[in-house]
Amino acid sequence: MSAEPSERSDLPAMAGTPATPPASHQRRKAERPSELLDAALQLFVEKGFAATKTEDIARLAGVSKGTLYLYYTSKEDLLREVISQRVSTRIAEGLAQAAAHQGSATELMRTLLVDWWMQTLESDASGVFKLVVSEVRNFPEIAELWFNEVSQPGSQLIGGMVQRGIDSGEFRPVDVLSVVYSIVMPLVMLCVHRHSLGACECPGMSLEPQAFIRAHIDLVLRGISTHPEP
Template identity: 45%
Template sequence: MQHRPSSDLPSSADSRQTVPDAATPGRARPRRARRKNARPGELLDAALDLFVEKGYAATRVEEVAARAGVSKGTLFLYFPSKEDLFKAVVRENMAGRFAEWKLELDAFEGNSAELLRQCYAVWWERIGSTKASGITKLMVGEARNFPALAQFYQQEVLQPGTALVRRILERGIARGEFRPMDANTGIYLVLAPMLFLSVWQNSLASCQPAGDAAISPRAYLDAQVENLLLGLVPRA
């Protein structure tokens, strides 16, 4: 906009030219709009931190809003209740990933032993080594007290997760790379190391006495998958 003396009044046409238009291509959106669009993600990040640190029951929505730097009223604009907020955290960090993992499984061309190793590596990289692993520990500790959340977690996380593991086992059996077995039981042999690490890292690992041998998660998972494969390979 051109500088004009203070005594000059802009015409109506000039006024229209000086009004910011966030929809005009090439112009930056107002800071307020950018901030508003970022709020749901900031609230989910704050909620994940607090749910993992304090558990579901002890976390208050006021604390989540304060950590995200907004008011409680603003939080309720996006998430009407604490239960809705928790479900959104689970979908953002865990449940929303299964479509991606299914596509990766469909496209995998290696043998089934390599696929099982890949399963553990991907889980550790995207869930196990992140704060999202604390959601599993939270559900182990609080599922009985919040049956509606337990049912939600069962539908959104456990059922699609076990379905993917079942596909890996059935693939190996069908190709003759794994021995015939009850896949419904084998699923939990595969999941058990993941569950252990999720609980351990978010509980006892933080208070392990000095001098005790620390668990290396990657070494632990490598050992577990090799033991599983020894049991899965066809017998002579």
């Protein structure tokens, strides 16, 4: 499969002309995988995974279909990279941040969870949650990928903070997994809402996300705390 003309030239370099392409061209090539992922995610969310064609993704990214295959082998490969780059890597960053935290579990959860979910909601990563919720039934491989790349490490991150609070006496001896689900489920639906009802200009459909996230995390923390703050 041949590359785009703009990506390779078979003409010999003229005398006195640098053999290497301009720096701007190199930057363009370096940015192309990310541009393809942006286009793929946008179309996956808007049209659904099944209805999206690779040529649609290439067209939106401004490249040929052949160029797309230079970077990603299939539509499934694009989906794997979307989940990995937009969600999985950020969970790994959260795990590192939690491991380095020296304060209380309550303080850690108030800051890390609010910041993490706000950043996720405000980025295109929020669309990944809507994509998985709407498509997973018809594509079991998405469910397996999501479990391995997101659900397990995400539960490890939040569950570890809850267990940390139990061990320190900050939290009651609650069922950790139940608390994880209690925290995550409403926030996942907040992401889905952004790309469904929240995208409609209908009265009563809007909400203030940061206020909701803070209130939600506060509600859970008060429920499991041994000494709730007044």
